[in-house]
Amino acid sequence: MLRTMPRYGYQPCREFHVVVLGAGGVGKSCLTAQFVHQEWIENYDPTIEDSYRTQLTVDGRQVMLEILDTAGADQFVAMRDLYMKTGQGFLLVFSITSRASLEELVSLRDDIIRIKDDENIPIVIVGNKADLTDQRAVDRARAFAISQQWNAPYYESSARTRSNVDEVFIDLCRQMLRREDYVDDSRENDPYYHKADDPSSSKRRRRRKNRDNKEHKCVVL
Numbered sequence: 001m002l003r004t005m006p007r008y009g010y011q012p013c014r015e016f017h018v019v020v021l022g023a024g025g026v027g028k029s030c031l032t033a034q035f036v037h038q039e040w041i042e043n044y045d046p047t048i049e050d051s052y053r054t055q056l057t058v059d060g061r062q063v064m065l066e067i068l069d070t071a072g073a074d075q076f077v078a079m080r081d082l083y084m085k086t087g088q089g090f091l092l093v094f095s096i097t098s099r100a101s102l103e104e105l106v107s108l109r110d111d112i113i114r115i116k117d118d119e120n121i122p123i124v125i126v127g128n129k130a131d132l133t134d135q136r137a138v139d140r141a142r143a144f145a146i147s148q149q150w151n152a153p154y155y156e157s158s159a160r161t162r163s164n165v166d167e168v169f170i171d172l173c174r175q176m177l178r179r180e181d182y183v184d185d186s187r188e189n190d191p192y193y194h195k196a197d198d199p200s201s202s203k204r205r206r207r208r209k210n211r212d213n214k215e216h217k218c219v220v221l
């Protein structure tokens with residue numbers, strides 16, 4: 001059963017890798033820059049790869065996000081398999097002003113599921129540039145229908161006005177936390193599971209130790 005109530009007692013800071021994917025120019029970098037630094041970027045400078053680290057609190061739980069802002073341009077697609085392997089949660093971004101950018105998400109999602117070998121990997125579908133209402137080319141209903149088919153939430157955001165920027169990252173965090181709780185619960189109920197033998201458990205302890213020695217920028221939400 002998925003745990004929906006906050007847990008009590010000591011809560012270690014969870015660390016997750018988030019990958020932001022989508023066609024070129026849909027606003028991946030602007031969304032990420034708004035979320036991490038609360039800043040708006042007007043000019044378009046195609047990304048090769050940028051990574052950000054930021055800490056936030058979700059439902060009272062500390063989460064450290066490693067966010068990878070990827071390249072939409074085709075010449076960098078060779079790096080995608082690698083991004084997808086390390087990602088634990090994915091923001092699939094298109095622009096509501098471009099139907100083609102929504103269509104590009106189909107193959108991206110297929111690749112994620114193939115590479116992760118997991119139909120239930122945390123994903124949020126983001127229709128960005130929602131402020132450009134007079135240039136809308138994708139019906140809200142069409143995007144919503146696709147998101148339902150993929151069993152992933154759909155948000156319309158604007159990196160320009162900062163609308164729904166925090167919400168898309170927080171939704172993804174919630175999905176990743178629920179998933180980890182579910183794995184932890186399954187292990188607790190497994191009489192053959194020995195925590196000491198689990199490499200992921202010692203890795204988490206090691207990460208926490210390393211983190212204690214570093215200073216991190218906190219985003220208060």
Ligand SMILES: Nc1nc2c(ncn2[C@@H]2O[C@H](COP(=O)(O)OP(=O)(O)OP(=O)(O)O)[C@@H](O)[C@H]2O)c(=O)[nH]1
Binds near residue numbers: 048071132
């Ligand atoms: N009006 C409007 N413009 C946006 C929005 N988000 C991004 N833009 C503009 O769209 C252009 C591309 O934004 P980026 O964030 O660089 O797009 P990207 O998806 O990272 O592009 P690649 O790096 O090529 O993959 C920039 O000129 C932004 O100012 C938005 O929500 N509204």
